[in-house]
Amino acid sequence: MTATSTPLFLRACRLEPVERTPVWLMRQAGRSLPEYRALRERWSLEEIVAQPELCAEVTLQPVRRLGVDAAVMFADIMLPLRGMGVDFELVESVGPVIANPIRTADAVRALRTPPASESVPQVLDALRMVARESPVPVICFAGVRSRLPATPSRAGRAGISS
Numbered sequence: 001m002t003a004t005s006t007p008l009f010l011r012a013c014r015l016e017p018v019e020r021t022p023v024w025l026m027r028q029a030g031r032s033l034p035e036y037r038a039l040r041e042r043w044s045l046e047e048i049v050a051q052p053e054l055c056a057e058v059t060l061q062p063v064r065r066l067g068v069d070a071a072v073m074f075a076d077i078m079l080p081l082r083g084m085g086v087d088f089e090l091v092e093s094v095g096p097v098i099a100n101p102i103r104t105a106d107a108v109r110a111l112r113t114p115p116a117s118e119s120v121p122q123v124l125d126a127l128r129m130v131a132r133e134s135p136v137p138v139i140c141f142a143g144v145r146s147r148l149p150a151t152p153s154r155a156g157r158a159g160i161s162s
Contacts, residue, residue: 009070009137022069024139025062035061046090049076055126056133063136071130073140075123083119084111 009022031037036058039048048054058074078088078096087099102108116124130138 007069007137024068024070024072025066033061033065035065044090044092045076049074049079049090050122052122052125052129055122056129059126059130059138060133063134068136070136071134071138073123073127073130073138075120075126075140077141079120079123080116083114083116086111 006016008018008020009024012018012022039054039058043051043054048058055074059071062068063071076090076096078090081088086102088096089099091097102111127138127140
């Protein structure tokens with residue numbers, strides 16, 4: 001692969017000279033794309049992230065419409081928690097709601113750490129679809145150590161004490 005055939009985003013990540021600053025947008029699907037809004041009229045966020053085909057479609061929509069230099073994988077930061085044994089619901093206009101917050105050392109020890117193939121297979125399937133179809137590199141995010149473990153310790157809505 002020559003420098004000019006290497007995607008702009010990857011060249012910038014490698015600190016190589018680039019002709020312009022690459023563009024990608026967090027929450028690219030967002031509320032602004034009509035095709036995303038049309039999907040949301042039919043499916044909830046939880047349904048979209050549970051179906052690899054829909055998740056891949058939402059990821060690729062801004063690539064097709066906006067011509068961004070990287071696709072941002074559409075998924076929810078909370079998804080790995082289910083595989084760890086934390087029950088939650090993604091509530092429209094509220095956010096994640098934790099059924100039984102983790103508040104003790106015993107509860108922490110009871111958490112499982114399954115491989116991604118067991119805990120979030122739908123995300124891996126969606127990622128494979130996007131990687132096959134995307135003309136640009138794909139950016140994926142995961143729960144950071146300071147956020148993901150803290151979230152299940154909160155009562156009710158994640159991030160808000162009740």
